[in-house]
Amino acid sequence: MSSASNHTWNRFTLAQRLARFTVFLGFAVALSASLRTVEVIPEFLYDAPTQVIDLLGRMWPLDLSYYPGGIHDAMVETLHIATLGTLLAIVLAVPVGIMGANNIVRLPLLNWLAKLILVSSRSVNSLVWALLFVAIFGPGPLAGTVCIGFRSVGFVGKLFAEALEEVNPGPVEALTAAGAPWPSVFLKGYWPQVVPAFWAIFLFRWDINVRESAVIGLVGAGGVGMVLDTALNLFYWDRVSVILLSIFTVVVLAELLVTKIRKHII
Amino acid sequence: MSAAVSQKYGPPFKTNWWVRAGWTLAFLYALYAANYLDVSWVRFIQGLGNGGQFLSEMVPIDFSRWKLLVENLIETIEIAIIASAFGVFFSLPIGLLAARNLMPSWVTWVFRTFIALCRSFHPVIFAILFVKAVGFGPLAGILTLIFASIGFIGKLFAEAIEEISLKPIEALRASGAPFISVILYGVLPQVLNRFIGFSSYQFDANLRNSTMVGIVGAGGIGGTLFAAFQRFDYDFLATILISIIALVMVSEFISVQIKKVFQ
Numbered sequence: 001m002s003s004a005s006n007h008t009w010n011r012f013t014l015a016q017r018l019a020r021f022t023v024f025l026g027f028a029v030a031l032s033a034s035l036r037t038v039e040v041i042p043e044f045l046y047d048a049p050t051q052v053i054d055l056l057g058r059m060w061p062l063d064l065s066y067y068p069g070g071i072h073d074a075m076v077e078t079l080h081i082a083t084l085g086t087l088l089a090i091v092l093a094v095p096v097g098i099m100g101a102n103n104i105v106r107l108p109l110l111n112w113l114a115k116l117i118l119v120s121s122r123s124v125n126s127l128v129w130a131l132l133f134v135a136i137f138g139p140g141p142l143a144g145t146v147c148i149g150f151r152s153v154g155f156v157g158k159l160f161a162e163a164l165e166e167v168n169p170g171p172v173e174a175l176t177a178a179g180a181p182w183p184s185v186f187l188k189g190y191w192p193q194v195v196p197a198f199w200a201i202f203l204f205r206w207d208i209n210v211r212e213s214a215v216i217g218l219v220g221a222g223g224v225g226m227v228l229d230t231a232l233n234l235f236y237w238d239r240v241s242v243i244l245l246s247i248f249t250v251v252v253l254a255e256l257l258v259t260k261i262r263k264h265i266i
Numbered sequence: 267m268s269a270a271v272s273q274k275y276g277p278p279f280k281t282n283w284w285v286r287a288g289w290t291l292a293f294l295y296a297l298y299a300a301n302y303l304d305v306s307w308v309r310f311i312q313g314l315g316n317g318g319q320f321l322s323e324m325v326p327i328d329f330s331r332w333k334l335l336v337e338n339l340i341e342t343i344e345i346a347i348i349a350s351a352f353g354v355f356f357s358l359p360i361g362l363l364a365a366r367n368l369m370p371s372w373v374t375w376v377f378r379t380f381i382a383l384c385r386s387f388h389p390v391i392f393a394i395l396f397v398k399a400v401g402f403g404p405l406a407g408i409l410t411l412i413f414a415s416i417g418f419i420g421k422l423f424a425e426a427i428e429e430i431s432l433k434p435i436e437a438l439r440a441s442g443a444p445f446i447s448v449i450l451y452g453v454l455p456q457v458l459n460r461f462i463g464f465s466s467y468q469f470d471a472n473l474r475n476s477t478m479v480g481i482v483g484a485g486g487i488g489g490t491l492f493a494a495f496q497r498f499d500y501d502f503l504a505t506i507l508i509s510i511i512a513l514v515m516v517s518e519f520i521s522v523q524i525k526k527v528f529q
Contacts, residue, residue: 019527031351034344040405051399080299087296123514124507125478127390127488131495136320137313141303188279215388219481222303232394244391251386 058237066239071227071246078223079250081141081216082209085148090202092153097160104164104190114161121154130216141222148213152205163197164190199265203258210254214247324504331502334490339509342486345407346473352408353415353472354465360416361423362449368427368435381424384417393479404485411472411479418471422464423457430456462528466521473517477510 012020099105100114129151133143172189180188217225224247231239300306329335363369364377392413396406435452443451480488487506494503 016527023524023527027351030347034347038341038344038348038404038408040408041401041403044400044403044405048400055395055398077303080303084296084299084303084305087292119515119518120511123474123511125474127478127481128491128507128510131481131492132320135495136317137309138316142305142309142313145303145305211386211388215390218390244387247391248386252382255386 055237058235059241061238062242062245063236063238064242066242067246070239071224071243074217074224074227075246075250077141078213078217078225079210081144081148081221081223082206082213085145085213086152086156086202086206086209088145088149089152089156089205092149093157093160096153096157097164098186100157100161101164103167103169114157118154118157118161121150121152122158123154124151126151126212126216127219130219130221134220139220139222139226144213144216144221144223147216147221148209151212152209155208156201156205159201160194160198163194163201167193196265200262203262207254207258211251214251320500323498323500326501327504327508328499328501329505335487335505335509338487338490339513341404342476342480342488343473343513345404345411345476345479345486346469349408349411349476350415350465350469350472353412353468354419356412357416357420357423360420362427362453364420364424365427366424367430367432368453377420378424381417381420384413385421386417389414389475389479390482393482393484397483402483402485407476407479407484407486410484411475414475415468415472419461419464419468423461426457426460426464427453459528463525466524470514470517470521474514 096114096117099110100118102108102111105111105114126147129147130143133147133150137143137146167190171193172185175185175189213223213225215225215228217223217227218229220226220229224243228240228243231237231243360377360381364374364381366374389410393406393410396409400406400409430453434456435448438448438452476486476488477491478488480486480490481492483489487510491503491506494500494506
């Protein structure tokens with residue numbers, strides 16, 4: 001009886017507590033080491049508010065008359081790059097996703113290869129992809145479209161592979177038992193089960209791609225980013241603010257549209 | 267027999283004309299957009315030739331300037347660590363103030379707008395503005411990624427708080443606990459695990475993004491990468507790209523381990 005009342009209850013074992021402590025300690029050490037060695041000039045930070053006020057002063061009043069002639073066409077181009085790039089990503093991601101789903105392709109080597117493709121696509125930033133394709137295809141929307149496609153494959157392919165792995169095997173087994181050829185098994189067994197996930201992934205990625213295609217023009221890959229780059233280089237800050245405002249509007253509209261469609265189809 | 271069955275029930279897999287029309291429309295759109303953007307097969311084939319040359323200039327990769335590479339990678343990691351730490355630090359209160367089940371609506375409205383504003387611009391745009399505000403160098407990169415982190419984790423954290431069970435909070439309030447205790451003993455224990463998951467994910471994202479902010483002059487390896495591009499230094503470029511991919515993979519591995527510790 002007395003032993004029960006003396007017993008102290010611990011939520012975690014000693015090993016768990018040590019592991020947690022190690023993580024926190026490692027993080028604290030890394031943070032303090034970074035703060036000590038990073039080359040930050042504090043005077044620049046104190047000066048920042050003045051500079052920001054100066055910047056805002058140059059951005060105001062907005063040069064709204066620049067939109068019809070200078071921005072509108074580039075904005076339409078941006079939306080086309082985002083949409084076409086997402087379609088390209090799907091075309092590329094379906095085979096890679098199938099290859100990465102370990103319940104469809106049962107060769108670990110191919111699964112691993114697909115994972116490698118997907119990870120590389122995601123680790124390289126969209127601007128770096130854009131630089132690569134500008135070097136290959138020359139400046140313009142072609143480089144931008146291919147860049148958006150290659151950048152999105154990692155995201156779309158990973159989620160598509162995960163959706164395929166969670167498929168209920170019943171219909172697939174039924175079709176295989178009835179002697180259906182492989183394309184029919186895929187189209188009638190797997191596909192109907194992953195269609196909602198597929199469209200959700202498409203919409204989600206399209207929303208991200210609208211944001212990304214607005215900036216890849218900074219390195220020459222077409223769209224509204226190229227207009228932004230010109231305005232920045234010429235210090236037309238009143239035009240920069242109009243461009244930023246129009247990007248903001250389009251991004252918000254795209255997000256609203258995606259939310260609305262998602263509610264409708266899922 | 268089979269004919270009789272199909273007469274009675276129709277074909278087993280009915281044709282969905284809406285879906286077919288949708289795919290046709292998507293295909294037609296792709297043709298139209300490709301035409302609009304001047305994306306043509308000829309240019310694509312031409313580009314493939316360039317791409318082959320580009321790849322051949324990348325090998326063998328050039329490790330002779332490893333000192334510069336390591337210095338830049340360390341700066342990139344430092345930017346990511348500092349930005350994640352401050353980003354998480356600021357997202358905690360912002361996420362809490364944006365949670366609709368704990369705060370009055372006029373407070374959540376303000377903070378939700380702020381989070382939406384942080385999310386709606388690509389980090390590169392923030393980087394450009396911060397380079398103008400605080401000059402070239404890692405400080406601009408750190409500030410950029412702090413805002414990007416607030417936009418991402420602030421939102422996820424607010425959503426996590428909105429999903430908690432309100433029973434412990436009701437109990438704490440009924441026993442007269444002050445607000446701080448309600449947060450510390452009622453809210454935090456329910457969301458800490460998820461919050462550490464979001465934070466380690468955001469660290470990975472910051473590491474990836476800090477390779478990019480350098481392109482506009484905000485510090486880290488991006489600046490060297492961009493310079494290598496402009497000087498057609500493709501063998502060094504390949505070295506940088508491979509080390510970025512390796513760095514991201516190592517960091518993803520570490521975050522998986524950290525998440526295991528806190529599960």
